Amino acid sequence: MRPRALVYGDVDLNLIDGSAIWAQGMVQALARAGCAVTLVLKAPVRTGRLVDPLRALPGVTVRSPHAEGLVDGEAGMPAKQAAAVLARIDEAEQRDSWGDDPPHPPGTGFDLAVVRGRRLAGKLSHGPLAGRLWTYLTDVPQSAGEFTGSAKGELRRIADASRVLLCQTEELRGFLESAVPATAGKSVLFPPVVVLPDGLEPRPDGTPDGRALKLVYTGKFAPRWNTYEMTSLPRLLAMRGVDAELHMVGDKIHDDPKDPGFAVRMRTALESGDGVVWHGGHPRAEAMRLTAAADVGLSWRHPEMDASLELSTKVLECGTLGVPVVLNRTPMHERLFGADYPLFSATEDDVLDALTIIGKNPEVYTLAAERCRTAAEAFTLDAAAGRLRDCLAQTFPEPSAAVLGAAAEHERRAAQPDAPTRPHVPAAGQRRLRVGVAGHDLKFFTRLLDYLRSRPDMEVRVDPWAALRVHDEERSQELVDWADVIVCEWCGPNAIWFAQRKRPGQRLVVRLHRFELYARWPRHLDIDAVDQVICVSPHYARLTHEILGWPMSKITTVPNWVDDRQLDRPKLAGAEHHLGMIGIAPSRKRLDLALDALEELRRDDPRFTLFVKSKLPWEYWWIWQKDEERAHYEQVFRRIRRSPVLSGGVVFDSYGRDVASWLRRIGFVLSTSDDESFHLAPAEGMASGAVPALLGWPGAETIYDTRWIHADPSAMAAAISGTVALGRWEDDARLARDQVRAAYGLDEVCRQWTDLLAAAP
Secondary structure: OOOEEEEEEOOOOOOOOHHHHHHHHHHHHHHHOOOEEEEEOOOOOOOOOOHHHHHOOOOEEEEOOOOOOOOOOOOOOOHHHHHHHHHHHHHHHHHHHHHOOOOOOOOOOOOEEEEEOHHHHHHHOOOOOOOOEEEEEOOOOOOHHHOOHHHHHHHHHHHHHEEEEEEOOHHHHHHHHHHOHHHOOOEEEOOOOEOOOOOOOOOOOOOOOOOOEEEEEEOOEOHHHOHHHHOOHHHHHHHOOOOEEEEEEOOOEOOEOOEOOHHHHHHHHHHHOOOEEEEEOOOHHHHHHHHHOOOEEEEOOOHHHHHOOOOOHHHHHHHHOOOOEEEOOOHHHHHHHOOOOOOEOOOHHHHHHHHHHHHHOHHHHHHHHHHHHHHHHHHEHHHHHHHHHHHHHHHOOOOOHHHHHHHHHHHHHHHOOOOOOOOOOOOOOOOOEEEEEEEOOOOOOHHHHHHHHHOOOEEEEEEEOOOOOOOOHHHHHHHHHHOOEEEEEOOOHHHHHHHHHOOOOOEEEEEOOHHHHOOOHHHHOOHHHOOEEEEOOHHHHHHHHHHHOOOHHHEEEOOOOEOHHHHOOOOOOOHHHEEEEEOOOOHHHOHHHHHHHHHHHHHHOOOOEEEEEOOOHHHOHHHHOOHHHHHHHHHHHHHHHHOOOOOOOEEEEOOOOOHHHHHHHOOEEEEOOOOOOOOHHHHHHHHHOOEEEEEOOOOHHHOOOHHHEEOOHHHHHHHHHHHHHOOOHHHHHHHHHHHHHHHHEHHHHHHHHHHHHOOOO
């Protein structure tokens, strides 16, 4: 079934700027990814420069609320009005959905709504599109000081209402996840899209020898974009003996309240500046043709914008066209172009120096052009469509014949309880498999629950227990009466209750954790009423059989899931010398053994540092009330304070959901526990591109490759040191990532759960 995407940006497509180019690129990428796309325009069409090419695309519909009479007047829609119009268009889509081929179920509307603009997303978060929003976040506070309580609250509401949050850069994604925890797990990297118009060829290779250096700027004219200062460059370069001309493309001149005279100065400079050629506004294809005819692009901005977490589309367009760019030095730009890129500039003198050098040194020009071209390769339309295709596949799984067959068999068995099981061929429009999930704490099941809810062949209901023994019996009984399969998360009183009331033909699946194995509840569970007990590792499956005496035929292993796509992010510089621990309480996590390994490493190389992401032990009342726990941690922290080797080598980071962002700095993830049922931290580290380092707690070898398991802290330290010294870290990290993706990646674990739930009654 082809996903239907609604697209709206709080942008005016009559004007050529980065936000308008975003709308054009997003529509093209969604269409190429397989969506039927409806683009809704904010403002009435006054020029078709950007809109007309989109109308010509197959599978794309352009809606103009002004032309359709949905909006009065000629002004662009404010956020509140736009939200109301989008809701009306979605409502009409719900009525018309039976006309689709194949038909969508009535009442479903658009499958996703891609929107740009924080105020707009805030309005939509309260409306009927909530839950279907794919929000593209750019206009957000980009420093901790700007993040007020109201801003955090608004972004939290937007995150809660969004199925996906599209972030332009890793820097923005990491910042949002640390500032607004609700964004973690939903944020997806979606950088700018660069699309070359048909027939446009990149700039021919070669340096501008023997003629004037042609500079180009396209976009809006505004104070912080240094566009007025740019108009002086041809005159100042002439004073240095460099003949140059500046071509400026665009017609959007800002009226800046802080600088009332800017618009007049800017227009005068455009019209009469020495060596300045003002082309005015043009369709994007023509603007890019003018860029391709130039030698150097300008994206030099005021230093206030260096903290921006956004990436300029214009910079990438220049790179795609083979035109090197003068731009500010920022961490993001260094990551893209390399720290030694020759055209980084902060001041007017820097710009003049850079342009003088490339005007007189062909080899520097060639290096800069190649760097820009290479950087832009990851931002093509095909790359963007691939990202969206992956995200769509995760968000909208295809229905399974096995699941629909199981649903039909449950329905048939309910009508004829004594009928034998028989193969079933699913029919179109048949009912979905009914899955109930019950438990007091679903934090370890949340991502799987999202997946099950997203499946078109499953209907999911949740019975949330207020505590281990506290629940609404009427609601629980309704789940028994309705569900084909009931999943009890935790083998506690919930499992006992449902086992006592399970209907004939109904399946009961119980997920058992380390916590319950040594508690009393499993001993009161009627195991004959349970169809399957799920353990997260072979070791604990064996222990469950040995301790409880349950038959192995009832016990199966389905591992913990690792959201490998979310965790797979580029590492920061120096990560190979950074060790990480996630969670250090209770004392059986053995932070002291990690310190043993760290001390050995730092004696030879003080660059090794241990980063700890965890709540501190005194934040857990049930841990801190125990004398032996307090004594353990008092000794550990005293050691950190007093050891000259450990001084400055241990960093405690705040506990939070931004684990994926935090792991970017980590090269090795440690697991030094006395005992674990699975220990997710090393697996998450592996998915992030870190190398796992474990001590041999019982069962570790049934979960992780023995090459990552060490006999003691000294052996662990020696392995880490050798991996770095011999240059094996990147290769080992790549191997670890491949291993975890194959065994514990989210797609693989979801597949196992789907097969489990689709088993015959």
